[in-house]
Amino acid sequence: GAGVSQSPSNKVTEKGKDVELRCDPISGHTALYWYRQRLGQGLEFLIYFQGNSAPDKSGLPSDRFSAERTGESVSTLTIQRTQQEDSAVYLCASSLAGQGGLYEQYFGPGTRLTVT
Amino acid sequence: QQPVQSPQAVILREGEDAVINCSSSKALYSVHWYRQKHGEAPVFLMILLKGGEQKGHEKISASFNEKKQQSSLYLTASQLSYSGTYFCGLIQGGSEKLVFGKGTKLTVNP
Numbered sequence: 001g002a003g004v005s006q007s008p009s010n011k012v013t014e015k016g017k018d019v020e021l022r023c024d025p026i027s028g029h030t031a032l033y034w035y036r037q038r039l040g041q042g043l044e045f046l047i048y049f050q051g052n053s054a055p056d057k058s059g060l061p062s063d064r065f066s067a068e069r070t071g072e073s074v075s076t077l078t079i080q081r082t083q084q085e086d087s088a089v090y091l092c093a094s095s096l097a098g099q100g101g102l103y104e105q106y107f108g109p110g111t112r113l114t115v116t
Numbered sequence: 117q118q119p120v121q122s123p124q125a126v127i128l129r130e131g132e133d134a135v136i137n138c139s140s141s142k143a144l145y146s147v148h149w150y151r152q153k154h155g156e157a158p159v160f161l162m163i164l165l166k167g168g169e170q171k172g173h174e175k176i177s178a179s180f181n182e183k184k185q186q187s188s189l190y191l192t193a194s195q196l197s198y199s200g201t202y203f204c205g206l207i208q209g210g211s212e213k214l215v216f217g218k219g220t221k222l223t224v225n226p
Binding site: 041 | 146148150156157158159160163165171203205212213214215216217218219
């Protein structure tokens, strides 16, 4: 079946502009995660959605970052007033229900964001 | 909360073995291991759960020491295809959030 897809694959934007990144999880996966990966760095947790529960937003670096998810489908990550330090690859992952990490995460190809 | 991985990098010749360690300062519920090749998305390798249950690829082995709050990934008879950055991710009790370490870069040379 289809894997996790993300769009756009690349985004170049000017400092101060808003950007919206999209993630389509694997059908039936109730858990969805967003991560940020700066060049040569690790995976930085941003936000986690699980079904209809309130999302875990503890990783969002500032109030310029927000994310939404419609039911158990598409999610969008929005970055307002982008800054150069926002330049990174943004990865989305999905998995079956959480339950303490019983299920593996499937990652999308990522969106490479460059802020000029 | 971020797990500590060691070593940060390791270089092997094909056929050699390596161990990658992951430790936490908090009690663990589960440990995930992923491998990321350059320019690609991370790919699942293994999950180890408190209580001993494991799921993952047959050719990968790992251990989970609940008392020491540590996990180790064992790569034996390494192949060129093993090259990449290995990340451990931890689920701590009471949370569904997977927090990753900074990664261990493994290079396997012919």
